[in-house]
Amino acid sequence: MQLRYLKNVSTLQMNDDKCTGCGICTIVCPHEVLVIEDKKANIIDRDACMECGACALNCPFEAISVKAGVGCAAAIILGKLKNGEPCCGDGGCC
Amino acid sequence: MAEGLRIPDNLFARIPDAPWIIGRRKSPVGDIPRVGTELVWSDIAGSWKARWGINRMNFTVVPGLYCVGEPDDSSPVLVTANYKMTFDRVRKALSGINAWILVLDTRGINVWCAAGKGTFGTAEVIRRIALAGLSQVVSHRTIILPQLGATGVAAHEVRKQTGFKVIYGPVRVEDISAFMKSGLKATREMRQVQFGIYDRLVLTPVQLTGMFKPLWIIAIVLLFAQITGLFKITGLNAYPYIGAILIGAVVTPVLLPWIPGRAFSWKGWLLGMLWAVVVINGGRYLSQPHGIWISLSTILILPALSAFLALQFTGASTYTSLSGVEKEMKVAMPVIIASTSLGLVTWLVGYLALKGGI
Numbered sequence: 001m002q003l004r005y006l007k008n009v010s011t012l013q014m015n016d017d018k019c020t021g022c023g024i025c026t027i028v029c030p031h032e033v034l035v036i037e038d039k040k041a042n043i044i045d046r047d048a049c050m051e052c053g054a055c056a057l058n059c060p061f062e063a064i065s066v067k068a069g070v071g072c073a074a075a076i077i078l079g080k081l082k083n084g085e086p087c088c089g090d091g092g093c094c
Numbered sequence: 095m096a097e098g099l100r101i102p103d104n105l106f107a108r109i110p111d112a113p114w115i116i117g118r119r120k121s122p123v124g125d126i127p128r129v130g131t132e133l134v135w136s137d138i139a140g141s142w143k144a145r146w147g148i149n150r151m152n153f154t155v156v157p158g159l160y161c162v163g164e165p166d167d168s169s170p171v172l173v174t175a176n177y178k179m180t181f182d183r184v185r186k187a188l189s190g191i192n193a194w195i196l197v198l199d200t201r202g203i204n205v206w207c208a209a210g211k212g213t214f215g216t217a218e219v220i221r222r223i224a225l226a227g228l229s230q231v232v233s234h235r236t237i238i239l240p241q242l243g244a245t246g247v248a249a250h251e252v253r254k255q256t257g258f259k260v261i262y263g264p265v266r267v268e269d270i271s272a273f274m275k276s277g278l279k280a281t282r283e284m285r286q287v288q289f290g291i292y293d294r295l296v297l298t299p300v301q302l303t304g305m306f307k308p309l310w311i312i313a314i315v316l317l318f319a320q321i322t323g324l325f326k327i328t329g330l331n332a333y334p335y336i337g338a339i340l341i342g343a344v345v346t347p348v349l350l351p352w353i354p355g356r357a358f359s360w361k362g363w364l365l366g367m368l369w370a371v372v373v374i375n376g377g378r379y380l381s382q383p384h385g386i387w388i389s390l391s392t393i394l395i396l397p398a399l400s401a402f403l404a405l406q407f408t409g410a411s412t413y414t415s416l417s418g419v420e421k422e423m424k425v426a427m428p429v430i431i432a433s434t435s436l437g438l439v440t441w442l443v444g445y446l447a448l449k450g451g452i
Contacts, residue, residue, distance in 0.1 A: 003289055003411075006356055006418040027262050027280075028244035030287040031413065051415040052210070054244035068245075069416030070210045072409030073358075073423060076416075086416065088211065 010049035011067040016040055018063035025055035025064060106227050109158045114185070119161050123227035126161050131189035133182055141179045145296060147303035153178045154202035159226035163192035167233040170274060172263070173219065174240065175200040175208050187267040191274065194231065198222050209246030216251045223256050238263045238270075238278070241285060289412045294347045297410040301343040301403065309339060334373040338396040341365045342403025347410070358414075359426035362404020366397030387444025394437030398430045405430075 012033065021039035026032075031048040034041045034055060041063070043049075053068025069086055079086035106123040109115075113136065118125035144153045157176045161169075162185055171194045174184045184195060198218045200208035208214035223229070223237070239247060241262045249260035264273050264284035273280055302310070316332035346353065346362045353361040370393045379385040379392065405426055408414040 003351055003413050004356060005414050006421055009417040009421055010415055011417055024249065027285065028241060030242065030265060030285070032282070032286060048413070049415060050413050051417060052245045054209075054242075057246075057248050058244050058250070060250040067417065070207075070409065071411070071414030071416050071419040073405045073419055074409050076419060076423060088207075 004047065005050070005071070007047050010046050010051060011065075012043060012046060012049045012051065012055075013065045014041060014043055015063045015065070018061045020061055020063075022060070024058050024060070028054040028058050030054070105225060107158065107225070109156050109160070112155065114155075114182075115160075119165070122230045123159075126159050126194070126231070128161050128163075129185045129195070131162055131185050133186055137178075137182050141182065144179055146299045151202055155181045155197060157197045157199040157222065159228065159231065160195040160197060161193065162188040162195065163190070165192040165194050167231065169193050169232065171196055171228065171232060171237045172270070173198060173222075173237055173243070174267075175203065175205045175214055177202050177204045177208075180204050184267050184270075187270050191271060194228075196222055196226060196228065196237065205240050206242040206245065209243050212246050214243050215246040216248045219247055219252050219260075220255050223252075223258060229257070235259060236261055240267065241265045241280070242287070287412045289350075291348060293412075294350060294410075297407075298344045298347050300410065301347070301406060302339075313339060331377070334369075334377075334392060334396055335399065337369055337373070338366055338399040339403060341369050342400035343406070346400065346404040347407045350407075350411075357422045357426065358408050358411075359401040359405040359422060359430070363397045363401035365404075366400025367393070369400065370396040384444050384447040387440050387447060391437045391441035391444065394433045394440060398433040398437065401426060402430050 019040050021036050021041065023036050023041070025034045025041050026036055030052065031045070031050060033043060033045050033049045035044050036042070049066070050071060051066050051068055053066055056064040056066045056068065070088075072086070072088070075086040075088050078088070108124055109127050112127075113134075114129050115127040116130045117128040119128050140149075140153055144150045155176050155178050169192050172184065172188075173196045174180055176197050176199055181197060188195075198208075198214055199222070200213045200218075203211065203213060205214055219237075219239075228237075229235075235257050236259045237252075238261050239249075242265055244262055247260065249262070252258060252260050261278055262280075263270060263278075264280050265287055266284070269280070269284045273284060313332055313336045316335065320332050342362045342365075346358070346365055349365070350361065353364060355361055355364070373396065374380065374389045374392055379389045382388070405423070408419045408422075
């Protein structure tokens with residue numbers, strides 16, 4: 001069964017002018033968000049994106065942008081308590 | 095950070111002996127430890143302990159170059175993390191294969207989480223290739239990384255700085271043998287992250303033991319008070335709360351795909367509400383004097399508690415995004431806090447009414 005999270009939240013953006021269609025983004029994406037169509041990467045399933053940032057980091061042409069982070073409530077709470085960005089503590093969870 | 099973890103940071107440092115090292119293989123940069131591909135009882139016990147948070151941060155292997163079988167200079171190089179549970183799964187999956195294993199220093203964290211933190215990252219890959227003298231051990235210039243390492247590693251940067259080409263292997267190391275046999279080609283299934291019922295279940299102990307120890311301590315103290323009658327508070331039972339905790343931290347994660355809705359806190363709230371109804375009916379709260387107040391507080395507190403704990407499972411899940419969780423929390427947290435506060439007030443009202451009525 002396919003698990004789906006909230007709709008219309010991902011910050012994933014694709015710059016078609018910079019994309020060369022090399023396909024590395026389709027290899028690293030764990031949720032089949034991107035496919036190569038007409039020699040360009042296309043976002044075909046935006047709502048499956050978990051903003052892990054693998055595609056943007058591995059794009060040699062900086063064609064992809066995403067506000068990468070971990071979708072973890074505890075990290076967000078901890079970040080808020082420390083008055084900063086979401087961060088993992090030493091809780092030993094991950 | 096684990097104390098006593100020795101990290102050889104000098105060039106070609108010798109990795110100290112360990113129970114899983116079954117021999118040494120000669121190489122131009124010294125003896126490379128050969129690891130066994132069969133897990134023994136202590137490996138499996140160690141994994142279970144780590145799941146329950148026992149000795150978790152010391153469950154590591156020393157970073158550096160290892161091998162399985164009888165690799166030579168043309169054998170593949172697999173890169174992994176120094177969390178021992180991860181390392182064990184890698185060597186188990188490499189049974190019958192000759193390969194080098196380059197273990198990065200991820201501070202005892204698994205590949206995906208470490209990649210998210212950046213410790214399984216471009217800089218560490220580059221550094222570890224140099225420290226291990228990898229270019230002297232193998233004649234080819236290819237390294238295989240787990241696909242989930244891509245969150246922290248820019249493959250093109252590694253190539254630019256070391257000459258090693260990064261190939262992303264399958265998500266699960268159990269597929270590594272099939273991946274290598276098919277000429278380093280991954281199938282669609284190998285590239286996708288799963289989050290099946292077993293994957294969810296094994297992550298629930300972390301929810302219970304990791305961050306919410308205070309909740310458990312309170313619950314156990316309440317239970318103790320109830321059983322011994324040492325200090326009895328009218329209308330206060332421990333089991334509804336223990337139930338709500340288990341529903342939020344275990345039942346909701348396990349039943350995740352079958353609970354309607356998408357937000358984790360909503361799913362937890364829904365089951366928590368069902369539980370509250372069971373508690374109120376089972377305890378015949380409404381037929382007790384001033385029972386309306388304790389019933390109200392049950393409805394306000396238990397679902398909120400389950401919702402909060404279910405929300406924490408976003409961190410363990412494999413499909414939630416930062417933007418999504420932030421959006422969910424903007425709604426969920428004020429509701430959870432307001433509901434709990436109101437629940438405490440109604441409980442107090444009920445308690446005082448009961449006291450005053452006697």
